[in-house]
Amino acid sequence: MGKRLFDWVMSTLGLLVLAPLLLLMALAIKLDSPGPVFFRQERVGRFGRPFHIHKFRTMRHDPSGKGLQITVGADKRITRVGAFLRRTKLDELPQLIDVWVGSMSLVGPRPEVPRYVAHYPADMRDKVLSVRPGITDIASIEYxxxxxxxxxxxxxxxxxxxxxxxxxxxxxxxxxxxASVWLDIKLIFRTIGAILRG
Incomplete structure (x- = not known):
């Protein structure tokens, strides 16, 4: 099975199976703080093409979009429900939508905002952006x-x-x-294990 087919099949199954949980989390976000359910942000995808990533919103809504683009410590912008979603990584689940449409993969280098991609060394930029970005990767587990x-x-x-x-x-x-489907499967299980271990 090819990587793209694997991603499509698994993201389809994931969205169907997790639909009740996703709806419950969406409701919790709406009840906890004003603003949209999803946080959408421009990221740099395969071959440098921009796309908008989907996450559950975990911070107070900031229409200006001028806040810091990294999260530092006990960030005061994080909501009560958001703190739980971040700790359990459940805020990342809407990225299954991005995998389903082909903007992302289940496993691959995490997509960065253009501001930080501008700091990539040219040779490293070409290599890392030669594949679809992923929901998880080795760096996600280590960091x-x-x-x-x-x-x-x-x-x-x-x-x-x-x-x-x-x-x-x-x-x-x-x-x-x-990169291979078998490596992806291994990293998916490592990610699940890391989340369960807290």
């Missing part, structure tokens, strides 16, 4: 506490660009070199 790490930095954004992002890119490049 589950990323916001806590950045909270300890004097300049969180600079620390992200100069310290965290290069390591993430190296892991993403390693994934591109080894």
């Amino acid at each position: 589950r506490d990323e916001s806590a790490v950045l909270a300890r930095a004097a300049d969180p954004e600079r620390a992200y660009i100069e310290e965290v992002m290069p390591h993430k890119l190296a892991l993403a490049a390693s994934y591109v070199d080894q």
